[in-house]
Amino acid sequence: MESGAYGASLAGGDFDFMSFVKQPQTIVRILSWIFSIVVFATITGEGYVNPLLLPDTKCMFNRNDSACGFGVGIGILAFLACVVFIILDAYFPQISNAKERKNIVTVDLVFSGVWTLFWFICFCVLANQWSHTTEVAGIPVDAARAVVAFSFFSIVTWALLTTFAYTRYRQGVGDLDQGYTDPAYDNSTPYPSTSAYPPYPTSGPEGYQQSPFTPQNQEHPAPYQPPSY
Numbered sequence: 001m002e003s004g005a006y007g008a009s010l011a012g013g014d015f016d017f018m019s020f021v022k023q024p025q026t027i028v029r030i031l032s033w034i035f036s037i038v039v040f041a042t043i044t045g046e047g048y049v050n051p052l053l054l055p056d057t058k059c060m061f062n063r064n065d066s067a068c069g070f071g072v073g074i075g076i077l078a079f080l081a082c083v084v085f086i087i088l089d090a091y092f093p094q095i096s097n098a099k100e101r102k103n104i105v106t107v108d109l110v111f112s113g114v115w116t117l118f119w120f121i122c123f124c125v126l127a128n129q130w131s132h133t134t135e136v137a138g139i140p141v142d143a144a145r146a147v148v149a150f151s152f153f154s155i156v157t158w159a160l161l162t163t164f165a166y167t168r169y170r171q172g173v174g175d176l177d178q179g180y181t182d183p184a185y186d187n188s189t190p191y192p193s194t195s196a197y198p199p200y201p202t203s204g205p206e207g208y209q210q211s212p213f214t215p216q217n218q219e220h221p222a223p224y225q226p227p228s229y
Contacts, residue, residue, distance in 0.1 A: 020090055025164045029089070032157040033082035038150045039122075040075025043068050046143040060139045061129035071147060074122050078115055078154065085111075102172060109165035116158040123151040 020026055047068045048057040059068035088104055095101050126148050133139070 015090065015093075023089075025161070026086065026089060028157050028160045028164070029082055029086055032154060032161065033079060033086070035150045035154045035157060036075045036078035036082065039147055039154070040072045040079065042143050042147050043071050043075070046140045047071075047147070049139050059129075060133070060144050061126055062133045063135075064129050067125050067129045071122055071126055071151065074115075074118050078119075078158075081111060081115070098172070102169075105165060105169050105172060109162065109169055112158055112162040112165050116155060116162055119151060119154040119158055123148065123155060126151055 043059075047060050049060050050057045059065045061067040085108060088108075092101065092104065095104075130144055130148055133144075
């Protein structure tokens with residue numbers, strides 16, 4: 001029963017790469033991976049500008065370096081997490097222990113939920129800072145808009161990943177609730193009735209008679225008489 005828990009096939013089967021790639025969870029995870037690359041790579045490559053020829057470069061989002069730093073941090077961690085979870089998804093059907101599967105699904109559920117929230121915060125921060133950016137001369141406008149847009153797309157994909165993880169978690173709990181119970185340890189099984197056993201014989205075998213050597217009077221034996229000569 002454990003080998004089929006948490007929405008995966010039985011352990012020990014052959015890995016089918018094409019079937020794995022076509023799974024909705026794998027597709028959404030790859031999209032999340034791509035979106036994270038767009039966000040942190042764009043900010044890293046084009047997010048720090050110096051339109052006024054100042055000594056130091058500043059973030060293109062209202063010259064707020066914290067906004068760019070937050071976007072880069074969320075993007076890099078999301079990128080690494082997607083790589084790890086894709087590997088775990090591929091290895092997941094080979095795990096026969098239901099407890100290990102539960103731990104992986106639980107971590108996936110918690111991380112996906114937290115990163116959905118972080119991407120929402122990141123989108124709100126970047127969109128707000130971009131709306132307050134007045135000096136756009138020398139700023140790559142398309143790059144800034146792409147960062148905001150893919151931050152929003154990441155909210156959608158990570159919310160879907162949270163839904164997939166929650167579905168697998170519920171499915172796994174349901175599978176374990178229907179697990180096999182050994183009848184030897186099942187207290188709900190009634191004891192067999194005495195009628196199932198043959199009656200114990202109360203009399204001797206057929207044709208048996210009392211022993212002919214049984215003494216007739218054991219309580220008052222006859223007195224001893226000496227022999228007469």
